[in-house]
Amino acid sequence: MSTTPPDTLPIRTSDDVVFVRQQVRLRAVQAGLGLVDQTKIVTAASELARNTLDYGGGGTVTLSSIDDNGRRGVRLVFEDQGPGIPDIPLALQDGYTTGNGLGLGLSGAKRLSNEFRIESALGGGTRVMIARWK
Amino acid sequence: MDRIPILKLGDALLVTIQVDMHDRLATALEEDLTNRIVKHKAHGVLIDISALEIVDSFIGRMLDNIAAVSRVLDADTVVVGMRPAVAITLVELGLSLAGVRTALNVERGMELIRLRHGAAERDVDVDNAS
Numbered sequence: 001m002s003t004t005p006p007d008t009l010p011i012r013t014s015d016d017v018v019f020v021r022q023q024v025r026l027r028a029v030q031a032g033l034g035l036v037d038q039t040k041i042v043t044a045a046s047e048l049a050r051n052t053l054d055y056g057g058g059g060t061v062t063l064s065s066i067d068d069n070g071r072r073g074v075r076l077v078f079e080d081q082g083p084g085i086p087d088i089p090l091a092l093q094d095g096y097t098t099g100n101g102l103g104l105g106l107s108g109a110k111r112l113s114n115e116f117r118i119e120s121a122l123g124g125g126t127r128v129m130i131a132r133w134k
Numbered sequence: 135m136d137r138i139p140i141l142k143l144g145d146a147l148l149v150t151i152q153v154d155m156h157d158r159l160a161t162a163l164e165e166d167l168t169n170r171i172v173k174h175k176a177h178g179v180l181i182d183i184s185a186l187e188i189v190d191s192f193i194g195r196m197l198d199n200i201a202a203v204s205r206v207l208d209a210d211t212v213v214v215g216m217r218p219a220v221a222i223t224l225v226e227l228g229l230s231l232a233g234v235r236t237a238l239n240v241e242r243g244m245e246l247i248r249l250r251h252g253a254a255e256r257d258v259d260v261d262n263a264s
Binding site: 018035046047104111 | 154156157187188189190192194217219220222226227228229
């Protein structure tokens with residue numbers, strides 16, 4: 001069985017966010033995720049891609065198909081070189097936003113994923129990894 | 135610029151969202167809807183999202199905004215046709231859509247709007263007496 005190699009996509013415009021959603025859906029289908037799990041990872045990807053665009057000033061996402069002893073899934077890594085997040089626990093609180101959104105993007109994406117990791121340095125950008133397993 | 139078509143259906147307006155919404159498209163839809171509510175004296179706005187594969191917080195905020203503005207103009211907003219997987223994901227995301235009424239399909243959404251405004255106008259509108 002062949003696994004699709006990782007793919008890095010730009011996130012510079014809101015058209016890119018649409019394309020990211022489509023590519024994440026393809027990966028999720030390939031990994032054998034059910035419809036609800038597909039919907040969850042695509043929605044999480046949409047939130048994080050928009051964060052990358054709105055707060056990180058644009059960046060990239062790397063999509064990987066993962067396989068742990070036959071258990072398959074999708075991993076997404078969002079990276080930007082933006083201002084970074086000064087207080088990550090605060091940023092993960094429902095309803096907290098520095099923009100004009102609902103403040104659900106980061107916390108919601110975490111809830112919709114099986115794995116979630118965030119790294120950020122002031123002035124050094126932000127990196128968010130999520131994964132969803134079958 | 136692209137615009138989402140708005141159809142008149144009885145004394146309600148029907149919007150079917152089939153494309154990926156961008157910021158400007160969402161803003162244009164909000165403006166067009168408020169103008170049409172006033173122009174047609176509409177009592178309800180039906181938003182059909184059965185074509186949407188996901189509803190993220192951006193779309194959720196747009197639906198909330200439309201519902202809030204419509205309410206101020208005395209029109210109810212009913213979101214219809216949400217897919218089951220979208221509903222499950224929406225709740226886990228943390229979106230409650232508190233200000234938005236929902237119905238399974240357009241027919242039921244129309245019923246909701248008729249019921250509410252039929253009750254309010256029973257005295258003047260004999261057609262709704264049955």
